Amino acid sequence: MSKINKYAAMALVMLAVNMMTACDDGILDPAEAGNLVPKTVMEDAALPAIEMNGSRFHLETFGDAANPVLIILHGGPGSDYRGLMRLLDRYDGYSLTDSFYVVMWDQRGAGLSQRHDKDALTLDNYREDIRLLAERFSPDRPVYLLGHSWGGMYATLMINSFPQRVAGAVLFEPGPLNADFYEEVRDDIIDLDFFSEWLNDWAWSQQFFTPDEHARMDFERTLGARSAQPHFHRRMDVDPMPYWRQGAAVSTYLVEDGIEDGKAVYDFTSNLSAFNTKVRFVAGSLTEVIGKEFQQRQMQKFPASDLRIIDGYGHDMVWHAAAQSVAIARDYFESLR
Amino acid sequence: MSVLTRTAIVIAFFCMSLLFVAEAQVYNPQQSELGGGRVFLSLGLDPAVQMTLGYSHDVDCFNRTLRVGYDLTLPAGKADLNDLRLRWWSIAPLLGEQDWRVQGIIGLSAVTTENDTYDGISFGMDLGAQAGMYKPDWSVAAEFGFTKSMFTHVSHNDWYRDYIYADAKDGWYGGAGGVWRFGLAASYSFDPVDLELRGGLRTGEGEGMLIPPMYLTLGAAYNLN
Numbered sequence: 001m002s003k004i005n006k007y008a009a010m011a012l013v014m015l016a017v018n019m020m021t022a023c024d025d026g027i028l029d030p031a032e033a034g035n036l037v038p039k040t041v042m043e044d045a046a047l048p049a050i051e052m053n054g055s056r057f058h059l060e061t062f063g064d065a066a067n068p069v070l071i072i073l074h075g076g077p078g079s080d081y082r083g084l085m086r087l088l089d090r091y092d093g094y095s096l097t098d099s100f101y102v103v104m105w106d107q108r109g110a111g112l113s114q115r116h117d118k119d120a121l122t123l124d125n126y127r128e129d130i131r132l133l134a135e136r137f138s139p140d141r142p143v144y145l146l147g148h149s150w151g152g153m154y155a156t157l158m159i160n161s162f163p164q165r166v167a168g169a170v171l172f173e174p175g176p177l178n179a180d181f182y183e184e185v186r187d188d189i190i191d192l193d194f195f196s197e198w199l200n201d202w203a204w205s206q207q208f209f210t211p212d213e214h215a216r217m218d219f220e221r222t223l224g225a226r227s228a229q230p231h232f233h234r235r236m237d238v239d240p241m242p243y244w245r246q247g248a249a250v251s252t253y254l255v256e257d258g259i260e261d262g263k264a265v266y267d268f269t270s271n272l273s274a275f276n277t278k279v280r281f282v283a284g285s286l287t288e289v290i291g292k293e294f295q296q297r298q299m300q301k302f303p304a305s306d307l308r309i310i311d312g313y314g315h316d317m318v319w320h321a322a323a324q325s326v327a328i329a330r331d332y333f334e335s336l337r
Numbered sequence: 338m339s340v341l342t343r344t345a346i347v348i349a350f351f352c353m354s355l356l357f358v359a360e361a362q363v364y365n366p367q368q369s370e371l372g373g374g375r376v377f378l379s380l381g382l383d384p385a386v387q388m389t390l391g392y393s394h395d396v397d398c399f400n401r402t403l404r405v406g407y408d409l410t411l412p413a414g415k416a417d418l419n420d421l422r423l424r425w426w427s428i429a430p431l432l433g434e435q436d437w438r439v440q441g442i443i444g445l446s447a448v449t450t451e452n453d454t455y456d457g458i459s460f461g462m463d464l465g466a467q468a469g470m471y472k473p474d475w476s477v478a479a480e481f482g483f484t485k486s487m488f489t490h491v492s493h494n495d496w497y498r499d500y501i502y503a504d505a506k507d508g509w510y511g512g513a514g515g516v517w518r519f520g521l522a523a524s525y526s527f528d529p530v531d532l533e534l535r536g537g538l539r540t541g542e543g544e545g546m547l548i549p550p551m552y553l554t555l556g557a558a559y560n561l562n
Contacts, residue, residue, distance in 0.1 A: 026509075027488075027508075027509050027510070027511040028506055028508050028509065028510045028511070029510070029511070030489075030510045030512075030513040034504075034506070035505070035506045035510075036491075036502075036505060036506070036510075037502060037505075038502050038504070117544065118544075194382075194386050194413070195386060195413045195414065196414065197414035197415050198414075198452075198453070199385075199414075200385040200386055200387075200412040200413050200414040200420075201385075201412075201414065201420070201450065201452035201453065202452075202548065203382075203384040203385040203386075203412070203548065203549060204384065204385045204412045204420050204448075204450055204452075205450060205452060205457075206384045206514060206516060206541075206547055207384065207422065207446075207448045207450075207459055207461065207484070207486060207514065207516075208448065208450060208457050208459045208486055208489045208491070208513060208514055209486070209489070209510075209513045209514045210486075210513075210514035210515055210516060210541035210542060210543070210545070210547065211541060211543070211544075211545025211546070211547070212514075212515070212541050212542045212543025212544065212545060213543050213544065213545075216513070216543075216545070217544070217545040219454070220545070222453070222454045222497065222501055223452055223453060223454055225453065225454075225501070226453040226496065227453065240500050242500045242501065243501060244501070244502070245501075245502070248545065249544075249545075252546075
């Protein structure tokens with residue numbers, strides 16, 4: 001080896017050593033929760049949590065436990081309740097906690113709740129989770145539900161499965177409630193322009209990180225958070241609806257559980273005729289895919305329903321228009337009493 | 338890590354890899370079968386929608402003819418140089434003499450990115466093999482390979498910290514990614530132009546599925562001699 005190549009070899013070794021010592025923490029482990037993504041309730045004992053149905057859930061309660069129970073259901077599937085926290089603020093002297101004992105939780109495999117592999121991420125488990133949650137916090141009387149996006153679908157799944165356990169529900173732009181509705185919008189859910197910056201950033205990033213376990217899967221999912229759904233989410237550069245940690249596995253496998261041979265087969269509406277309480281739908285006037293017209297057809301699946309529109313806002317109205325969202329929910333809940 | 342620092346590291350890495358290649362060239366250049374060089378351009382999906390420009394030439398090393406190359410890859414999307422990959426690679430015959438051959442591939446790469454979540458630079462290594470039939474005018478071979486991201490430096494950006502995870506840790510991550518690929522590589526020569534087609538499946542090291550799960554590139558090379 002010539003002298004110059006010896007120097008080159010030494011320089012390469014020095015570069016490698018420099019890389020390894022450039023950070024006080026040394027070489028970081030991408031699989032370790034807390035590095036790329038936050039710790040879940042499995043790694044951080046300080047997070048509020050409950051055990052249920054073979055899993056551990058990130059969960060908080062707010063208000064007087066003597067009040068009727070209101071369960072808040074976040075979107076995704078796979079997101080978390082951080083983006084719904086403004087619904088607990090006080091607007092015009094009123095907070096939902098004045099009337100309800102509010103349960104905020106990250107669903108199975110989502111947010112800061114325990115991660116699971118594919119076998120545990122099924123609609124059957126989700127159905128059992130919410131039944132047990134209602135049983136735990138409100139064993140003697142039916143619960144109220146407030147769901148956003150996938151959370152509205154989840155609320156409908158609960159109503160369809162256990163109609164006697166639900167006292168009322170507000171659904172903020174629920175996603176497709178059955179396979180027919182899903183097939184109608186499936187191509188518009190994600191912006192799959194093969195020359196777009198976000199999609200190529202996503203693929204390009206696999207030369208840095210590959211989604212080999214939950215921490216990296218969840219981290220990869222953040223690459224699409226800002227730009228992948230331009231027809232749903234607005235204000236993504238200023239005050240976007242935040243979250244703690246996406247559950248990539250649940251957002252993949254729970255959707256797959258409702259699909260066979262590439263075609264959606266699920267139906268959350270088959271038993272809605274057993275639920276005679278009026279359900280309130282809410283849509284943002286700016287939502288392009290599952291907005292007013294789409295919800296007007298979905299609400300027909302319920303025996304009794306109405307629809308409220310929040311002008312000037314899109315799919316994330318529960319964050320950007322939290323005051324209007326709370327006012328609409330309050331008006332609905334008071335109408336039931 | 339600033340863009341300037343990342344760029345400097347990539348340039349240093351690339352220059353040093355050239356020095357090592359220079360030693361292979363001077364080992365025994367007279368025994369090179371093909372001699373000269375070739376420039377090439379490929380377009381396709383691997384892993385992003387991308388374009389690769391490169392140069393390769395044949396050198397002799399320990400009585401074997403190696404093909405060594407350098408290439409620059411840019412993905413689709415914004416027209417800037419925040420996302421790019423520089424790679425040095427070599428293909429060497431391992432087994433076989435005439436039509437049927439097995440060839441080994443080794444490569445080193447430096448990749449940069451700037452996305453909604455982080456700015457990064459990663460140094461990786463490619464290992465692989467091709468086995469198939471090589472005729473004077475055409476070839477077809479099965480190929481497999483493994484690309485490992487060995488050291489990755491990440492600086493999480495403000496958007497990620499403000500709206501998702503404020504305490505994300507910046508620094509060097511070790512062994513953060515690995516991609517297996519299995520596919521076919523074929524070529525046809527219209528001297529002095531060669532057309533090359535490669536395609537197959539990609540998978541990671543763990544549970545999560547890569548998107549896209551396949552690669553497909555079409556390339557053209559021009560032989561300078």
